[in-house]
Amino acid sequence: MLTTVQQDHLTVKSDLKLQNQVQQWFEKFSLQYLAQGGWSESQLYRLNLALAEGFTNAVRHAHRALPPETNIEIELSLWVDRLEIRIWDYGKPFNPDQIPEPKPGTLQDHGYGWFLIRRVADHVVYERDSDNRNCLLIVKYRLEGQH
Template identity: 60%
Template sequence: MLKQDQLIVQSRLEDLTQVQQWFDHFCSASQLPWLESVFDQVNLALAEGFTNAVRHAHAELPTETPIEIDLLLWQEKLEVQVWDMGGPFDPTQLVEPEPGTLKVGGYGWFLMRRLADNVDYERNDLGRNCLRIVKCSAAS
């Protein structure tokens, strides 16, 4: 692993700006050309994952409930982990909307899966959920 960092913020949509500035700083300081080319995709997936944690996983929890974000960087891949304390959720149960149809909500999971090389969401033994977003360099 080349580099890692962690940010803990409250469950507030207005903290998205801080999350994205932190992510931008992490990526620009890494100086990996492939990371620059995928920055926008991962940044959008991170924004979607963070806002989903606030709006859905923590909807019934106090705004002080922390959301923990970990960034792990290797030479050929970046992993983003968004940890929440919401209830159990199985995204494999979501039905992807048909092209051309309109639906309120439910697009974020499918958007993240298109933006990243791997996306999963798992609950650990401590009752925390982890959204894991992985983006690889084109060379890997």
């Protein structure tokens, strides 16, 4: 059975002003563990972007009707072959597969974040946990096409 190589956890309030803190936390983790593990700068940039989109979606959509003191929890789990990002929110559950992908050349006012996350990641799951939180799981394999 594979065990995690490294793990880190961050809890922040539901505030878009904290996005820089979230991204800097990811960058520090990346420099400590991912950069030496064969991850390309391009992969790390895209993963940081996916994390930013997931955090932004939790604040803007999931926690829209909740107080800004509501926590968002983020966990990074580095395995031998992959990185898993989990983002937990307390919003109402929804099915992201029902968000239509933006059509090339058209404008729409939402949905780009999910489109981007799905394009960056190898595997994305958004589901309700037994503790009444939603968990966005973003999985990226170290070597492209390794899933």
